[in-house]
Amino acid sequence: PLPASTQWDVVHPAAKQMAPVYHELIRQAAQGEVVYNDDTTVKILEFMGKRARQAALTEDGTEGADNKNVSKRKGLFTSGIVSTRQGRKIALFFSGRQHAGENLAYVLAQRAEDLVPPIQMCDALSRNTPAAFETILANCLAHGRRQFVDVVDHFPEECRYVLETLAEVYKNDETAKKRSLSPQARLQLHQAESGPIMAELRARCQRQFDERLVE
DSSP states (O other), X not given: OOOHHHHHHHHHXXXXXXXXXXXXXXHHHTTOSEEEEEEEEOOOGGGSHHHHHHHTBOTTXXXXXXXXXXXXXXXXXXXXXXXXXXXXXXXXXXXXXXXXXXXXXXXXXXXXXXXXXXXXXXXXXXXXXXXXXXXXXXXXXHHHHHHHHHTTTTSHHHHHHHHHHHHHHHHHHHHHHHTTOOHHHHHHHIIIIIHHHHHHHHHHHHHHHHXXXXX
């Protein structure tokens, strides 16, 4: 096995030759019909510990608190962005200080002006949305469902209702897949079959809040 540092030394020069392909993938991903984005944490030694402090030093040797070129953020993230178009998928990864929404904005800056806004699938964190670009936001149902799965042992009746309700929506989607429906036909199926189910679930949740039955 080669040490990670040795692998980096070997790969880094070759990566420069792949840069045009990388930038073309970003350009093509920007034209996607549906885009997915999310963050996870990452370690980048250059931005951590003594190396980060050294990089933050100004020319006179003082700490770079006033150095405008140094980011004040301390978090490090890898943003995964998956773009789908005409049955093809492009997966992009960006690692650094920027959040998923900022990295998605970088990608969408290369989107053709004559295209309609893409559907964006992500969880409900505000930092996942690209502030400067319009998307059709579709918050991930799986993320929301997972919150109820995590507490089902403590609130079995309340959670069971939600999970069984969402199961009907997933059944409708499975039907759409089995029928190989087009995106438009799939949407119409969900509007007809899943729409009333979700409307009732929303109304029930709202009643829970209005009557102060839950926090």
